[in-house]
Amino acid sequence: MLRTRPVLKLVRWYSLPNKQSTLAKFKFPNATSTIQSITNDLPTYLNNQQLKVTLHGHMNRKPRIRPQLGFAFLRDSNGDEVQLLATPETTDGSVFSLMGKLLVEDSVSVTGYVQSKVQPKEQSTSSPVSDWELVIEDFQILNSSNSDASKLDKLKHSNPSELPPQYRYLQLRTPAYQNALRIRSKVAQLIRNVFIDNHDFVEIETPLLFKSTPEGAREFLVPTRSYNSFYALPQSPQQYKQILMSSGFTKYFQIAKCFRDEDLRSDRQPEFTQIDMEMSFINSSDQVGIVVEDLINSIWNKVGNKTTYTVNSEGYLQKIVHKQDKLQFSKLDYVTALTKYGIDKPDLRSNLSFTSLEKFFTAKENSEFPVLELCVLKQAFNPEHKYKLPKSFTDDISFKSRKPYVWPVKDDRIVTSWYTKLIDAGVIIPTESFNEEELVRTLNLQPGDIFAVSTRAEFPYENPTPLGRFRQLAMQEFPNKWHRPIVQPDGTLLEKYDFDDVIVGSWVVDFPLFNPKEVQSEDKYPRYDYTQFESTHHPFTMAKLEDYDLLSSEPLKVRGEHYDLVINGVEIGGGSRRIHDPELQTYIFKEILQITNYQALFGHLLKALSMGCPPHAGLALGFDRLCAMLIGSNTIRDVIAFPKNQSGVDPVVESPTGVSEKVLNEYFITTKQ
Amino acid sequence: MLRTRPVLKLVRWYSLPNKQSTLAKFKFPNATSTIQSITNDLPTYLNNQQLKVTLHGHMNRKPRIRPQLGFAFLRDSNGDEVQLLATPETTDGSVFSLMGKLLVEDSVSVTGYVQSKVQPKEQSTSSPVSDWELVIEDFQILNSSNSDASKLDKLKHSNPSELPPQYRYLQLRTPAYQNALRIRSKVAQLIRNVFIDNHDFVEIETPLLFKSTPEGAREFLVPTRSYNSFYALPQSPQQYKQILMSSGFTKYFQIAKCFRDEDLRSDRQPEFTQIDMEMSFINSSDQVGIVVEDLINSIWNKVGNKTTYTVNSEGYLQKIVHKQDKLQFSKLDYVTALTKYGIDKPDLRSNLSFTSLEKFFTAKENSEFPVLELCVLKQAFNPEHKYKLPKSFTDDISFKSRKPYVWPVKDDRIVTSWYTKLIDAGVIIPTESFNEEELVRTLNLQPGDIFAVSTRAEFPYENPTPLGRFRQLAMQEFPNKWHRPIVQPDGTLLEKYDFDDVIVGSWVVDFPLFNPKEVQSEDKYPRYDYTQFESTHHPFTMAKLEDYDLLSSEPLKVRGEHYDLVINGVEIGGGSRRIHDPELQTYIFKEILQITNYQALFGHLLKALSMGCPPHAGLALGFDRLCAMLIGSNTIRDVIAFPKNQSGVDPVVESPTGVSEKVLNEYFITTKQ
Structure with missing residues (x-):
């Protein structure tokens, strides 16, 4: 027909x-x-x-x-x-x-x-x-x-997700995509109502035609009709919101469009949306965190229909009851996160953590990575049957650079042979305090276990470490094992649950304020120039007050007043107390970060601070990622109406395009190969 | 000290x-x-x-x-x-x-x-x-x-409004500016809750990195890291929202950032905010209007604490009671607006309107402007005292191009002498049906009146006409006269009220779908090329169905399915039923507007329409102007946190700036004088 x-x-x-x-x-x-x-x-x-x-x-x-x-x-x-x-x-x-x-x-x-x-x-x-x-x-x-x-x-x-992207409108008509964007709209409304009705915030729009301040990621430029005169699209409203704090607003938020001209691997978009907030006359980052927890709990409880948990002092998951005066998500410091879980955004639904073998061995392959550490997957397989390790534990796709050594404990021989092999290969040497009996007792390896061994620096900047990545893979390969138990209302522990039903939040704190600059490396280990410092997050973050003296003596030892919010292994947002003292901010720009033209780049901010700007702190949440998590998707493209592809092309309208020389002339620019 | x-x-x-x-x-x-x-x-x-x-x-x-x-x-x-x-x-x-x-x-x-x-x-x-x-x-x-x-x-x-603009943060600390931005935040929240809670709309963010479609105002370009490849910042979400209508969303809205690289006179900003909406499966623009009236009434009643009125069938102001099934603001057609009030956005709080003198005279100065018309300000002054016309009625600042003739009726002589003067000067000639007695009776000029006389085209494109401008000035000069009476609950009429306390809304409809292109003119009259057509609003507006045949025979006579919302003489928004038929849209692009490269510019929209896109209609409101009206300000800069100045400069951060050649190289562009 x-x-x-x-x-x-x-x-x-x-x-x-x-x-x-x-x-x-x-x-x-x-x-x-x-x-x-x-x-x-x-x-x-x-x-x-x-x-x-x-x-x-x-x-x-x-x-x-x-x-x-x-x-x-x-x-x-x-x-x-x-x-x-x-x-x-x-x-x-x-x-x-x-x-x-x-x-x-x-x-x-x-x-x-x-x-x-x-x-x-x-x-x-x-x-x-x-x-x-x-x-x-x-x-x-x-x-x-x-x-x-x-x-x-x-x-x-x-399979609507496989429809050709130029037919996005056809794809968006299908129920799952309709639902995705409707959920996004609901979440945005809920966020605004929580900010305004529960916490008396003011939503303020900051300019998108901003100024080029070439620090951090690459910015999009916007030519003007004046010679050599460009706006830049903002990577975040960070500087304007700090200026708002100097403008008498004590509780600001915005659901803001941000722009980064980065390579678009790993599910990034050149334009994205951020839930941005800032509060003034703040003397503790917890005051910011309490508002954020109200948002997060409201979103997951009311839109996501899921229960939110924290890790309690005994290491169990405990249901959150939001309080207006106290943080509920637990705090995890950076060094613990890196040494226990090998990453600064650990998924705490899993109980897996690492054991340091520093007492027994020193790693020799790279002198900056001396710490040997181990992760055991208890009773991962039935040793009575033939067993082969999951491919992902050893392949090149799973690990971007270096890999851990991974062994299944098929029988007792490997319990001691693994380290003799590594010693023979020159990878490790025993320490003076090495004691085989103590080691075997400490490890307590049993047939059916899998264990992974790798190395890290004393103070790890590598993130994730090889074992951190291994832990992520283990959670994927064994979704029904090593769950962190949930404390139920009657006090009993629930160990079997679906990862997808559980939302675990955690604050990660005590990040180093500065990193050494990473330099080109010829081997699989990252390499750092310890004489050049970069802000771990951004140059406006305050140091922990107790580390103040270290700013002049040992900047790399300074911890920042920064806090990340991690949910189910995803860094959903981050924030900090800011430097509101223009003299200290100038010191950081000039003496530590060695930004010689800081007046041209950031003079406007210093001026705003110097007019009695009150102490302030804030945070930004990734709105696209939050929405993707809510609908159970692993790509933010599913919650963006018209995403760009990995080449930055919008396949629906076929942008970007060429522009006539006549138009370029008006902007005093021309194309150049 | x-x-x-x-x-x-x-x-x-x-x-x-x-x-x-x-x-x-x-x-x-x-x-x-x-x-x-x-x-x-x-x-x-x-x-x-x-x-x-x-x-x-x-x-x-x-x-x-x-x-x-x-x-x-x-x-x-x-x-x-x-x-x-x-x-x-x-x-x-x-x-x-x-x-x-x-x-x-x-x-x-x-x-x-x-x-x-x-x-x-x-x-x-x-x-x-x-x-x-x-x-x-x-x-x-x-x-x-x-x-x-x-x-x-x-x-x-x-006088905080006079603080130097680089100290915007100091200005924003003062109570009036704090209030302005807090009101803006409240209005945005109210708008969203009305859209979502009352009308089941979905808020969807559309891309800001859009495509250059050089129609209408000048666009900002965004270079990419590909040779001769540019995004453009959107002038509005118009095309994306129409594509959303083809994507299964039946009720869309967005409070959207828009960009126009225009000259910044007359209180415009290069970036501004629009309340944007679109509905599908719509068979009447009233369905859109009803939602908009709910927004407008909610905003003014709940945030502005002011009463909204419509002009009833007797020409009186009547309090609005919002209904979900019927428009409440009156409809005024374009030709009536131009001939009665001399502008397409008349301030209906005033009772002043014009009388055509076509029957008595024909204007001769410019053959395209033959209609003589008159506006009388009854009892404007006391004829027993000496009187001088307000300076604004005759000066060059008030009138951009041509001016009306304005006389005060000091005594009876002017009642007849004014037209003899104009006849003698060759400005007008009497018609065959000229009858002095009838004319004098019709005008009924009395000592103490002021009257203004000017000319217009049979079908006016000039907007405002000289008399339209005169009417605005008369409202400013005489804020206590010629008010449109308010019908009070007991049926009596209230003629004395403060203009600032009264919000009068009206829909203006039946605009011409196309204008003749305005060309450079050597005299004070505008001049048109009647062989070249431009969309009065935009090329996506549907014709009135009863005018369909005229699209091929006499396009200038086609009225559009466009509707403007005018409040107190301010065009606060406009919308239309759109063309969802790709063949008709193509005909408009190609045959009427003569856009030869319409496939390159708008092919993406035609494709989206051609996949069974349902009928749709929508509207956009100027959010900045709406907020400025609410706080009683006449500049949108008062409701924008960090406005640009008239040179497009942000005086706080001092953008735009120069950019290094190294960065420009990455974008394959270079500056050119």
């Missing part, structure tokens, strides 16, 4: 389209109902031919029109589907013949009455179809689709 | 700032109270020296510290002010001496107890100061201000 129609771009229109058929697309009855509203009140409608209903929607699948019987399938804006029925007895001939022109994804208005489905479901379908049908009495095609929609129909039903 | 301090930029910091004084800025007690909270519960605090309170804030004015008595003035974040008192008896010597260092706008934390003011108010001040005072027991300077704040202090109190 399907007729092919001319593809738009091949046709040359020289005359006004037919009046009658065009205007018919603009004149149609209002919808009386949705599929859901009829289903909810079905007895009223069933087999009452006088009760006319009008539905609007799209053709969800290929209609089947035969001379004596026509079936079509309408999807309404809720994503529900209903079967439409036409027979020569019930449906006017003109309507019947119009149905012959239907294509998949045409938008339509249909009027008729509701009846029980006469035809048994003859078509297997994965999506839920109502068990009533609509008998068609009137019908209008409000806009025709093209043949691409028909060609893509199978994929649309089976 | 004030000591001058070194200006920051003159000092070279080589050592870490003093530990004790720096850390003191970060350690301070929490605020226990605000000035308001103490005032609200004053009896509890008064003269109870055991009840200690801590306040945070800024020094609102110059402290007066003498050896035996110290006064300072704290402004807290609510903008309230309190006097701080120190005497050698009540206040420790170290605190007392610290107060000697205080400068205007220092941020401080102060602890003490509340007492009735012992000192009679010796300082005259315009702002309200509490009639209690705080006796200082402890005191910390949390950050020092610089001498600029002191120099600017007088201006800060007398």
Whole structure:
């Protein structure tokens, strides 16, 4: 029945389209109902031919029109589907013949009455179809689709995530994508209401035409119609929000667009959205954290319908009850995170942690990485059967640079042989306090265990460490093992639960304020220039007060007043107390970071600080990532209406594009190879 | 007492700032109270020296510290002010001496107890100061201000709008500016909650890195790291929101940043904020209007605390009662607006309207402007006294191009002499139906009246006409005259009211879909090329269905399905039903607007329409202007945290700036004179 129609771009229109058929697309009855509203009140409608209903929607699948019987399938804006029925007895001939022109994804208005489905479901379908049908009495095609929609129909039903990206609009019509963006909208509303209604914040829009301050990630430039004069798009509202703190606002937030012209690997977008906040007259970062915890708990409890947990003092997961006066998520310091879990954003749903073997061995491969450490996966396999390690534990895709040594304990021999091998290979040497019996007792390896061994620096900047990465892989390979137990209301421990049902939050604190600059390395180990310092987060972060003296003596030992919020192994946000003292800020720019042109870059901020700017602190949350986590997706593209691809191209509108020399002239620029 | 301090930029910091004084800025007690909270519960605090309170804030004015008595003035974040008192008896010597260092706008934390003011108010001040005072027991300077704040202090109190724009942060601390941005935040929250809670809309963020589609205003370009490859910042989310309508979303909104690289006269900003909405499966623009009226009424009733009115069928103002099923603001068609009020955004609080004198005269000065029309200001002055016309009625500043003829009726002679003068001057000639007696009766001019006469085209594109401009000036010069009466609940008419208390909304409809292109003109009249058509609003607007045939025969006679929302003479927003038929849209691009490269510019939109995109309509409101109206300001700069100046410069951060050749190379561009 399907007729092919001319593809738009091949046709040359020289005359006004037919009046009658065009205007018919603009004149149609209002919808009386949705599929859901009829289903909810079905007895009223069933087999009452006088009760006319009008539905609007799209053709969800290929209609089947035969001379004596026509079936079509309408999807309404809720994503529900209903079967439409036409027979020569019930449906006017003109309507019947119009149905012959239907294509998949045409938008339509249909009027008729509701009846029980006469035809048994003859078509297997994965999506839920109502068990009533609509008998068609009137019908209008409000806009025709093209043949691409028909060609893509199978994929649309089976795997919409695989639809070609230039057909994003078709993909967005499918229920999962509709849900993703609706959830995002709900979360944004909830966030704003929590900020404003619960905490008396003010939302303030800061400029997007900002100034080039080339620190950190690469910025997008915006030429102006003045010679050599450019705006830059902001990487965050950081500087403007600090200036707002000097402007008398004590509680600021914004759901803000930010821009980074970075390489777009690892699920990044050139423009992204940030929940940005700042508070003044703050003397403790906890005052910021309490507001953030209210947001996070509200979002997950009310929109995500999931329970939030913290790690309690005994190392168990305990349900959060939000309090307005006290932080609920536990605090984990940077060094503990790196030494116990090998990463600054550990997923605390897992109980796995590392043991240092410093007492027994010193690693020799690279003198900056002397600490040998070990992670054991207890009872990972049945030693009575043949066993092979998961491929991900050893392959190159899993580990970007260096890998740990991983062994399954098939029998007792490996309990001692692993380190003799490493000693023989010159990787490690025993320490003076080496004691084999104590080592074996400490490790307590049993057949069925898997263990991984690797090295790290005394103070790790490498992040994740090889074992940190191994721990992530172990959680993926063994989703049902080594869960951190949940303390239930009656005090008993629950060890079996679905990772996806549990939201564990944690603050990571006591980061080093500065890192040594990482330099090009020829081997698999990272290498650092310990004479050049970079801000671990940004140059506006305050030092921990107790480390103040170290700013002049040993800057690398200074810890920052920075705090990251980590949820289920994802760094969802970070913040800090800021430097509001212009003299100290100048010292950091000039003496520590050696920014010679700091006045040109940051003079505006120093000026704003120097007009009695009060103490302040704030935080930013990644809104896209938060929404992706909420819908259970691992890519932020699923919660962005029109994402760019990895080349920075918007496949729907086909941007970016070339621009005429005439336009460039107005901006006093020209292209240059 | 004030000591001058070194200006920051003159000092070279080589050592870490003093530990004790720096850390003191970060350690301070929490605020226990605000000035308001103490005032609200004053009896509890008064003269109870055991009840200690801590306040945070800024020094609102110059402290007066003498050896035996110290006064300072704290402004807290609510903008309230309190006097701080120190005497050698009540206040420790170290605190007392610290107060000697205080400068205007220092941020401080102060602890003490509340007492009735012992000192009679010796300082005259315009702002309200509490009639209690705080006796200082402890005191910390949390950050020092610089001498600029002191120099600017007088201006800060007398006229903060005149503070130099680079000190925007100082300006924003003053109560009126604090209020402006807090109101803006409240309005944004209200808008979102009305859209989502009352009407089930979804807020969706559309990309800001868009594509160059050089139609309409000039766009900002964003170079990429590919040769001759640019994004453009969007002038509005128009195209993306139409693509969203093809993506299954039936009710979209967004409070969206938009960008126009225009000349910045007439209170425009290169980046501005728009309340953007679109609805699909819409068969009448009223469905959009009803949602918008709910927004507008909610905003003015709940945040603005003002009553909204419509013009009823008798021409009176009638209070709005919002209904979910029917438009409440009256509709005014474009031609009536131009012929009665001389502008497409008439301020309907005024009763003034125009009389056509076509029957009596034909204007001869310019054959395209043959219609003579008149506006009378009845009883504008007392004819028994000497009278001179307001300067604005005749000066060059008021009228951009041509001016009307304006006369005061001092005595009866002018009633007939005015047109004989114009006839003698060759400006007009009498028509065949000219009848002096009928003319005099029609005009009914009386001593004390002022009347203005000018010409217009049969179908006016000139907007405002000279009389339209005259009407605006008359409202300014005579704010207490010719008010449109308000129908009160008891049916009586109220003719005396304050213009500022009354919000009158109106829809303006039936705009021409296309304008003839305006060309350079050598005289004061605008000139048009009637063979070249431009979209009056944008090329995506649908024609009125009854004018469909005219699209091929007489495009200039086609009226659009466009609707503007006008409030108190300000065009606050506009919208339309869109063309969802790709063939008709192509016809408009190609045959009417003669856009030869329409596929390159708009092919993405045509493709999205051609996949069964449903009928849709929408609207955008200017959020900045709306907020400015709400706070009673006539400049949007008052409701934007960091506005650009008329040169596009942000005076706070001093953007835009030059960029190094190295960075430009990465973007394959170079500067060119």
